[in-house]
Amino acid sequence: MFLYSCTEQPSSSDTQACAEYLDNSGQEDQFLGGIKMIPISTPKGEFKVWTKRVGNNPTKKVLLLHGGPGMTHEIYECFDGYFPQENIEYYYYDQLGSYYSDQPKDLSLWDLPRFVEEVEQVRIALGLDESNFYLFGQSWGGILASEYALKYQKNLKGLIISNMVMSIKDYNEYSAKVLAPKLPSKVLDTILSYEEKEEFSNETYLGLITEHYYTRHIIRMPTDSWPDPINRGFKHLNPDVYVTMQGPSEFGIKGDATLLNWDIKDRLKEITVPTLTIGAEYDTMDPKHMEWVSTEVQNGRYLHCPNGSHLCQFDDQKNFFTGLVKFVNDVDAGQF
Incomplete structure (x- = not known):
C-alpha cells in the first residue's frame, strides 16, 4: 500500500514506485496516452466506446461508471487529485x-441488461479480472454496477455503489415525502403543477428544479460556482439516453422512463464481493438506505459524507476520497 505523494519528498523506493506508476512504455495504449476505443457488440450492430487509463498497478484497477444515464466521464476528473498518489490505476469511460x-x-x-453486457465487454478488453478489478458506479452508474455484480461478480475484486438506492420506488418516495417539502411552498406548488400536466420539458419547470433542488441535493453550490467538469458534463449529456431511462430531471424518475420500476432490494444478499456503499447527508438518495445496503450485501462497509449531496466527490471531497481510497487499499491488503 502506497501512502506517499509524488509531490512530496519521497524515498528512493517511493520514487521508483512513482516512476512505474507513470510509465506507459510497453503499454498497448501508449500511442494515445492511455485512450482505447473499445468495440462493443449490441443487438443493433457494433459500436465503439471510449476509455482512458491513468496509471499502472497490477492489483488496483478501478473502472468508473458515470451517472445520467447519458452523462460523461468528466464528472470524475477530480479523481486525478487523489488516486495517483495512492498508486491506484483507474479508467475513465464514456458509456x-x-x-x-x-x-x-x-x-x-x-x-x-444491454449496458451490463457492455461493461463486461469493456472489462475483457481492458484485461481486468478478480485479482485487480474494482467497479465504481455513482447514481445511474450505481444501478449499472450493482446489476453487473449480480451477474458477473466472479470477475470483481471490489464493488463501490455510490449515491444510489436499490429501488426507484424508494427513491421517488424519498424525493416526494422528505426532500420536496423542504422547498419553498410556492416553488414546490409550481413544480407540482407542471408535473400534474406532465410538462416535464418546460423551461420554467426545469429552471426551478435546477435553482432550488439541484443546488441543495445534487451539488451544494450556487450554479455560478459549479466546478467546470460538472458544467461540461451537463453540456455534453445525451438527452436521448437520459430522458429515455431517467426522465427529464433528477427530481425523481417520472413518466414512462424505463428505470421507473427498477428494484433489486431482495437480491442484495446475493452479492458476496467486498462492497462499499457511499451515502451523503443532503443527497437525493436516502443515506439511511445506503447504509442499509451495506448490511444487506454479505461483505459490506458504509461511507457517510456528512457535508455532501449527490455529487459528494465535489461538495464533501475530503470525506469521500478518504473513505474510498481506504476501501480500495484495505481490500488490496486483505484487511477488509
Whole structure:
C-alpha cells in the first residue's frame, strides 16, 4: 500500500514506485496516452466506446461508471487529485451514447441488461479480472454496477455503489415525502403543477428544479460556482439516453422512463464481493438506505459524507476520497 505523494519528498523506493506508476512504455495504449476505443457488440450492430487509463498497478484497477444515464466521464476528473498518489490505476469511460463514445440514435439500445453486457465487454478488453478489478458506479452508474455484480461478480475484486438506492420506488418516495417539502411552498406548488400536466420539458419547470433542488441535493453550490467538469458534463449529456431511462430531471424518475420500476432490494444478499456503499447527508438518495445496503450485501462497509449531496466527490471531497481510497487499499491488503 502506497501512502506517499509524488509531490512530496519521497524515498528512493517511493520514487521508483512513482516512476512505474507513470510509465506507459510497453503499454498497448501508449500511442494515445492511455485512450482505447473499445468495440462493443449490441443487438443493433457494433459500436465503439471510449476509455482512458491513468496509471499502472497490477492489483488496483478501478473502472468508473458515470451517472445520467447519458452523462460523461468528466464528472470524475477530480479523481486525478487523489488516486495517483495512492498508486491506484483507474479508467475513465464514456458509456455508449455518451460524449466521446458512439452515439447511435436507436432508443432500444438504452436498456439496462444491454449496458451490463457492455461493461463486461469493456472489462475483457481492458484485461481486468478478480485479482485487480474494482467497479465504481455513482447514481445511474450505481444501478449499472450493482446489476453487473449480480451477474458477473466472479470477475470483481471490489464493488463501490455510490449515491444510489436499490429501488426507484424508494427513491421517488424519498424525493416526494422528505426532500420536496423542504422547498419553498410556492416553488414546490409550481413544480407540482407542471408535473400534474406532465410538462416535464418546460423551461420554467426545469429552471426551478435546477435553482432550488439541484443546488441543495445534487451539488451544494450556487450554479455560478459549479466546478467546470460538472458544467461540461451537463453540456455534453445525451438527452436521448437520459430522458429515455431517467426522465427529464433528477427530481425523481417520472413518466414512462424505463428505470421507473427498477428494484433489486431482495437480491442484495446475493452479492458476496467486498462492497462499499457511499451515502451523503443532503443527497437525493436516502443515506439511511445506503447504509442499509451495506448490511444487506454479505461483505459490506458504509461511507457517510456528512457535508455532501449527490455529487459528494465535489461538495464533501475530503470525506469521500478518504473513505474510498481506504476501501480500495484495505481490500488490496486483505484487511477488509
